[in-house]
Amino acid sequence: MRVLVAGATGVIGSRMVPLLAAVGHDVLGLVRPGRDTAALTAAGAEPVVADALDRDGLRRAVRRAAPDAVVHMLTAIPAEIDPKRLARDFAPTNRLRTEGTANLIDAAAGARIISQGLAYAYQPSEGLADEDAPLWRTGTPKQFVPVLEALVHLERLTTLAGGLVLRLGHLYGPGSIYAADGSFVRQVRAGKVPLVGGGNSVFSFTHAxxxxxxxxxxxxxxxVTGVLNIVDDRPVPLREWLPELAAALGAPAPKKAPAALARLAVGSWGVAFMNGLRGADNARARLRLDWRPRYASAIEGLAAEAADGKAGAV
Known part of the structure; x- marks a missing residue:
């Protein structure tokens, strides 16, 4: 099958391209004009040069490539995010999830679409959310509203095209903020990530x-169409996995911070991220895709990443 990966050089794409090539697909990698394509070619993909936000140019390039499937993993998330300015930091990604999605579907000319969604955009509630649970419509932190609107738009366009949305958890692995050299891990090492309001957010993680x-x-x-949660088997509260990560890194144990005080520093989204997120259930993906995560929980996965980071530093 000819598979076009949009976002082929990102955290996910850099892991996906060689795997898809290894299992026998003809892999095409979408890259913007002016970008170096040597690494993509070395990973086993044929570069398709176009900008996802250039509707006409993208249509010409993709239709020449004639893929059977398009995998939409495009984001433009900065290496470090200011939670008080989440809407600003996610604006380029929001555009890729709205305008970029529409352009890719138009250019795909009937090819199958698989898009990236988020599994931590569910309305906070008790228990794990399956795919039928409502998204976060009540009490949504202001900075998260445009992010959610873009996600809803992406999902609507993808499902109307008969495609599949993979709702991902908190992404970890090489190149992510949770990697040994990632921004989140650097903050943990410096003792700068507290347990806000009890650390009650339940995190569903997804390795790249x-x-x-x-x-x-x-x-x-x-x-298989619609939406599926692609997350680990055992989501865990922040108050459990953050101390474990700090210990694995040899970092100071996280301090506690009242939500009201933390809000001044990180805003309502920062507090919600640390204290209000709902975890997701992966049972439907396990059944419909016959898929299993690499690590059952983030406690295992993040510890392994930390150990790999230490080994690489020796």
Whole structure:
């Protein structure tokens, strides 16, 4: 199958391209004009040069490439995010999720679409959210509103095209903020990540390799459409995994911070991120895709990443 990966050089794409090539797909990698394509070619992909926000140029390039499937993993998320200015920091990604999605679907000319969504945009509530649970419509932090609106738009366009949305958890693995050299891990090492308001957010994590294997599984099952949570088996509260990560890094134990005080520093989204998120259930993806995550929980996965980071530093 000819598979075009949009976002082929990102955290997910850099893990996905070689896997899809290894299992026998003809992989095409979308890259913007002026970008170096050597690494993409070395990973086993044929570069397709176009800007996802240039509707006409993208249509010409993609239709020449004639993919059977398009995997939309485009984001433009900065390496460090200011939670008080989340809307600003996510503006380029929001545009890729709205305008970029529309352009890709138009250019794909009937090819199957697989898009990236988020599994931590569910309305906060008790228990884990399955795919039928409502998204965060009540009491949504102001900075998260445009992010959610863009996600809803992406999902609507993808599902109307008969495609599949993979709702991902907090992404970790090489190149992510949770990698050994990532911004979040650097803050943990410096003792700058507190347990806000009890650390009650339940985190569903997704390793970049798990996204790659989920896409590979989905490509083999063209009848699977709609939305699926691609997350680990055992979501855990921040108050559990953050101390474990700090210990694995040899970092100071996280301090506690009242939500009211933290709001002054990180805003309502920062507090919600640390204290209000709902975890997601992956049972439907396990059943429909016959897919399994690499690590059952983030406690195992983040510890392994930390150990790899230490080994790499020796």
């Amino acid at each position: 390799d798990d996204v790659a294997t989920a896409v590979a599984a989905a490509l083999d099952k063209p009848d």
